[in-house]
């Protein structure tokens with residue numbers, strides 16, 4: 001049996017999105033939650049339709065997503081979040097969010113959805129869920145001339161740390177349970 | 185003012201997805217619901233990264249979506265559905281659904297989501313929401329040797345008809361309200 005040392009589970013080189021996708025696959029297979037990453041939107045310019053074979057996209061461009069990375073349903077709640085990595089050690093730069101992502105989360109929260117940022121400090125292998133309401137606070141402060149980043153200490157204080165484990169790799173629904181409980 | 189004649193609103197040539205997207209845009213702009221079409225997933229094979237300009241996808245293929253077309257949040261509920269058109273007049277062929285779409289809707293319903301099929305009989309300009317529970321019934325009957333399609337009369341009976349109007353073009357959340365009420 002492997003020693004439960006963090007680096008085994010972190011699998012350096014695996015992106016945060018890969019780790020979340022693996023965890024979501026686990027949750028889905030156990031009928032615990034249905035949460036998927038949305039496909040990256042693509043602007044099609046040229047598509048060939050060869051006879052007797054599949055259509056081939058010959059020219060296309062990546063479009064900026066208008067929403068967040070992930071959504072789905074868990075315990076009757078609509079879940080919506082974005083995964084963000086930073087190599088910074090002491091703070092998370094707010095420029096990692098696009099204004100339309102913040103706006104999207106505001107709309108979802110207004111409809112009763114559970115929204116958060118899934119933040120990884122890659123150099124430290126530290127992971128947190130930061131509830132949208134806290135994210136909005138720092139976003140709005142920035143708009144009013146405040147800091148352009150959120151201190152890691154504040155994220156640790158106001159968010160929920162996720163510790164690597166074997167399966168699911170990132171048991172983040174435990175933290176979502178706490179966000180739901182804090183909301184009720 | 186335009187006469188409220190169906191063909192004005194139906195805008196022949198506009199696909200059901202376009203009509204739903206317009207309606208979702210209306211609902212979003214009025215802060216009524218946040219429901220988006222998921223991007224079509226694409227399998228990338230070759231991507232060029234030219235200096236000083238955007239990445240260009242040079243070879244890629246359409247992948248079959250593993251879930252449904254639309255999801256989002258409305259009145260605290262997770263909403264998930266697929267839009268399907270048929271040129272048939274008297275029945276809707278079940279082969280329009282992939283087994284993994286049915287499975288996805290079963291998982292979402294088990295988590296408390298509101299799922300349905302948004303069906304359009306294009307030759308008749310008739311539209312219905314059919315709740316997932318009814319869809320599952322016909323799907324399972326087919327698996328057990330039953331009809332390979334759902335009679336339009338049964339859809340009309342068990343589903344909720346959507347009538348074109350000006351804004352939103354397809355006021356389908358009225359029918360979703362009824363699905364929610366029937367569930368409670």
Ligand SMILES: [Mg+2]
Nearest residue numbers: 069082083084
């Ligand atoms: Mg992201």
Ligand SMILES: [Mg+2]
Nearest residue numbers: 253266267268
């Ligand atoms: Mg469809």
